[in-house]
Amino acid sequence: MAHLEVHALGKRFGRFVALEGVDLAVERGEFVVLLGPSGCGKTTLLRLIAGLERQDQGRIVHAGRDVSALPPAARDYGIVFQSYALFPNLDVAANVGYGLGTGRAARAAVQARVAEMLQLVGLPGIEHKYPAQLSGGQQQRVALARALATRPDLLLLDEPLSALDAIERVRLRGEIRALQQRLGVTTLMVTHDQEEALAMADRVVVMRAGRLQQIGTPEQIYRQPHNAFVADFIGRSNLVEATADDDGRLLFAGSTLRSDALLQPGQRYRFSVRPEDIRLLDTLDTAENSFWSRVQHCEFLGPVSLVTLEPEGAPPLVAQFSANYLGARTLAPGATLRIAIPAERLLPMPEAA
Ligand SMILES: Nc1ncnc2c1ncn2[C@@H]1O[C@H](COP(=O)(O)OP(=O)(O)OP(=O)(O)O)[C@@H](O)[C@H]1O
Numbered sequence: 001m002a003h004l005e006v007h008a009l010g011k012r013f014g015r016f017v018a019l020e021g022v023d024l025a026v027e028r029g030e031f032v033v034l035l036g037p038s039g040c041g042k043t044t045l046l047r048l049i050a051g052l053e054r055q056d057q058g059r060i061v062h063a064g065r066d067v068s069a070l071p072p073a074a075r076d077y078g079i080v081f082q083s084y085a086l087f088p089n090l091d092v093a094a095n096v097g098y099g100l101g102t103g104r105a106a107r108a109a110v111q112a113r114v115a116e117m118l119q120l121v122g123l124p125g126i127e128h129k130y131p132a133q134l135s136g137g138q139q140q141r142v143a144l145a146r147a148l149a150t151r152p153d154l155l156l157l158d159e160p161l162s163a164l165d166a167i168e169r170v171r172l173r174g175e176i177r178a179l180q181q182r183l184g185v186t187t188l189m190v191t192h193d194q195e196e197a198l199a200m201a202d203r204v205v206v207m208r209a210g211r212l213q214q215i216g217t218p219e220q221i222y223r224q225p226h227n228a229f230v231a232d233f234i235g236r237s238n239l240v241e242a243t244a245d246d247d248g249r250l251l252f253a254g255s256t257l258r259s260d261a262l263l264q265p266g267q268r269y270r271f272s273v274r275p276e277d278i279r280l281l282d283t284l285d286t287a288e289n290s291f292w293s294r295v296q297h298c299e300f301l302g303p304v305s306l307v308t309l310e311p312e313g314a315p316p317l318v319a320q321f322s323a324n325y326l327g328a329r330t331l332a333p334g335a336t337l338r339i340a341i342p343a344e345r346l347l348p349m350p351e352a353a
Pocket residue numbers: 013016018036037038039040041042043044045192
């Protein structure tokens with residue numbers, strides 16, 4: 001049995017179906033990220049697990065206990081929200097110690113635990129500051145300290161980084177991941193930022209319109225997307241359509257391309273091709289899977305360039321070439337290039353889940 005299990009969970013708001021048939025199993029100590037576009041239901045799923053919202057269908061089992069009908073206080077989790085939900089009129093010590101009990105007897109233990117938690121999140125000695133005196137990143141570290149102070153068995157993070165600036169976001173995501181690994185606390189985080197999800201998660205759950213699309217490691221989600229939605233949502237991707245000939249090779253841009261997959265003659269296929277998987281060849285190179293393309297547009301981004309290519313008789317493709325890879329070559333609009341897509345990168349997309 002997994003540490004946290006969600007079975008056939010469903011939630012409606014009036015006639016709107018926010019979640020439908022959601023099944024999820026999170027192992028002890030795992031960091032699982034719920035990822036999807038705005039409105040796909042990821043926050044609703046987190047709130048159901050927290051007991052802040054009640055499901056219409058299905059069950060939630062945490063550490064072998066059915067918590068589906070329990071109020072939030074009877075469940076065993078700590079939570080961090082997007083906006084710094086600290087009490088503005090309480091100092092940091094009182095915020096972090098909030099759930100730790102009161103009374104004279106507990107005082108010394110609470111003080112020690114607060115100090116330990118602040119040390120843990122890299123902010124020792126700020127007990128007497130008030131939230132308004134802290135930066136956004138510091139406030140989220142304090143919120144994290146508060147969420148973990150009671151030694152919860154589950155940590156729930158609802159877009160904890162999205163209100164921070166880009167540099168602080170990257171720094172704090174590394175800190176949260178390191179802390180989670182050190183404590184071994186089972187964690188579920190919501191984000192709409194795919195880079196954040198890939199960087200932090202053991203497994204990513206991709207959601208769309210209230211349904212799960214794919215669950216897998218960051219590598220699986222990126223390299224073997226189950227459908228076009230996942231391929232497009234995670235990273236950039238070109239959708240290439242081509243028909244297999246009698247030999248199971250693809251007719252594309254005046255060339256025949258080989259795929260590592262077994263293709264049925266006469267059948268039309270869709271492939272997701274990552275921009276970084278497109279190769280730029282020397283003009284005279286007639287390597288396997290190569291074809292001509294005209295440069296429509298080149299976007300210089302520093303370490304990489306994004307180049308929009310027009311293969312003959314096919315929709316445009318976006319390729320990504322690193323500065324090192326391009327060397328001294330400049331890709332002027334209108335230039336004709338020899339391009340290749342490796343056979344192992346031409347794997348047909350299964351249809352929508
Ligand atoms: N209390 C509510 N009453 C009515 N509709 C709601 C309520 N909460 C959420 N919804 C709707 O349910 C859908 C899913 O909301 P949810 O907040 O789970 O999405 P999300 O994937 O977290 O998106 P976002 O990143 O924008 O928060 C949205 O269309 C939202 O408008």
